[in-house]
Amino acid sequence: METVIIKHPFNKRDFPEMVIALGFFDGVHKGHQEVILTARKEAEKRQLKCGVMTFFPHPKEVLRKVEEVQYLTSLEKKEELIASLGVDYLFIVEFTKTFAELNPQQFVDGYLIDFNVKHVVAGFDYSYGRLGKGTMETLPFHSRNKLSYTVVDKVEDNGRKISSTNIRLALDEGDIQLVNDYLGRTYETEGTVIQGEQRGRTIGYPTANIKSTGRTHLPTTGVYAVELKIKGQWRHGVCNVGYKPTFHDKKQLGLSVEVHVFDFSGNIYGEDVVIRWHGNIRSEKKFQSVEELIEQINNDVIVARKILKKQEKSTSVYNNT
Numbered sequence: 001m002e003t004v005i006i007k008h009p010f011n012k013r014d015f016p017e018m019v020i021a022l023g024f025f026d027g028v029h030k031g032h033q034e035v036i037l038t039a040r041k042e043a044e045k046r047q048l049k050c051g052v053m054t055f056f057p058h059p060k061e062v063l064r065k066v067e068e069v070q071y072l073t074s075l076e077k078k079e080e081l082i083a084s085l086g087v088d089y090l091f092i093v094e095f096t097k098t099f100a101e102l103n104p105q106q107f108v109d110g111y112l113i114d115f116n117v118k119h120v121v122a123g124f125d126y127s128y129g130r131l132g133k134g135t136m137e138t139l140p141f142h143s144r145n146k147l148s149y150t151v152v153d154k155v156e157d158n159g160r161k162i163s164s165t166n167i168r169l170a171l172d173e174g175d176i177q178l179v180n181d182y183l184g185r186t187y188e189t190e191g192t193v194i195q196g197e198q199r200g201r202t203i204g205y206p207t208a209n210i211k212s213t214g215r216t217h218l219p220t221t222g223v224y225a226v227e228l229k230i231k232g233q234w235r236h237g238v239c240n241v242g243y244k245p246t247f248h249d250k251k252q253l254g255l256s257v258e259v260h261v262f263d264f265s266g267n268i269y270g271e272d273v274v275i276r277w278h279g280n281i282r283s284e285k286k287f288q289s290v291e292e293l294i295e296q297i298n299n300d301v302i303v304a305r306k307i308l309k310k311q312e313k314s315t316s317v318y319n320n321t
């Protein structure tokens with residue numbers, strides 16, 4: 001797959017005729033996979049190349065609908081996932097205020113027709129152009145019938161749309177099961193191991209304190225069964241996301257993410273790591289004594305091992321790397 005970064009206005013380049021899937025695609029969840037795989041099928045049918053057009057940063061952020069978007073996938077991860085779906089071209093269009101001002105006609109002319117797009121695929125709720133005024137139904141009009149299109153029906157779960165927004169809400173509720181169901185793979189976040197307070201080892205549970213890379217959407221505070229990829233190897237563990245209320249009255253130190261890796265010792269400060277989130281165990285609590293906390297962690301480890309053993313039997317194709 002070739003990735004092409006587009007800054008508006010861009011220097012026109014010749015591309016082969018193609019079918020294109022349109023959307024932001026944060027998380028590359030099951031709904032997105034359906035859209036992209038439909039584009040691939042349409043491309044094969046027409047013997048054309050298959051492209052995906054996405055944007056960066058998130059339009060909601062540029063249009064100030066939200067202060068900051070916490071992403072489900074970094075740009076690199078999104079690229080990797082889209083490539084694994086057999087796409088030929090990924091266009092990452094820099095989303096700026098000027099780009100957002102393009103009306104539907106200008107978007108269709110400048111970003112679809114000029115890219116040699118012949119057929120467009122998007123979901124049932126996709127819109128484009130200034131104020132989202134262009135829809136799939138207006139595409140023949142705006143393209144003077146040069147473009148045909150396929151609309152993908154809503155991919156849903158119990159009547160609820162599988163969407164990036166609903167996955168973020170599930171993370172905010174610590175519902176990892178739902179997150180992973182919607183993604184069709186296990187949720188991952190990237191980070192670096194940093195220095196903690198060095199207390200972990202004194203209570204018998206040394207932890208790797210992890211600072212997330214970029215603007216990652218973390219699960220809410222609580223204890224989780226996880227895998228941690230260290231130096232290329234996946235290891236089982238248990239993770240606490242929180243403020244350690246047993247030791248700190250207020251949220252003094254900010255949010256910490258720490259993983260106790262089972263049967264592991266070694267200095268990993270400064271290492272880049274990946275956390276794979278497998279299941280929620282409980283909420284974070286303030287304990288009256290360190291002994292009570294240790295007793296609870298002993299139990300967390302047992303529960304985490306059970307969850308991880310169970311998931312090993314049902315590993316998704318995405319989880320092989």
Ligand SMILES: Cc1cc2nc3c(=O)[nH]c(=O)nc-3n(C[C@H](O)[C@H](O)[C@H](O)COP(=O)(O)O)c2cc1C
Pocket residue numbers: 196197198199200201205206207209223238239240243244245246247258259260283284285286287293297300
């Ligand atoms: C599995 C696990 C569960 C934890 N649960 C809690 C908790 O419920 N409440 C709390 O105050 N701290 C909890 N902690 C955080 C410990 O207080 C923390 O690991 C310890 O203070 C060491 O921190 P440090 O690595 O920054 O030195 C948990 C840690 C782990 C590994």
Ligand SMILES: Nc1ncnc2c1ncn2[C@@H]1O[C@H](COP(=O)(O)OP(=O)(O)OP(=O)(O)O)[C@@H](O)[C@H]1O
Pocket residue numbers: 022023024025026030031032034035121122123124125126152153154155156161162163164165166
């Ligand atoms: N559940 C779904 N079923 C069918 N198409 C979908 C689904 N979710 C997204 N799409 C389509 O995938 C493309 C990318 O959508 P987009 O990036 O807006 O995802 P989203 O999950 O709807 O995001 P958000 O929650 O931010 O609205 C669009 O064409 C959109 O219509």
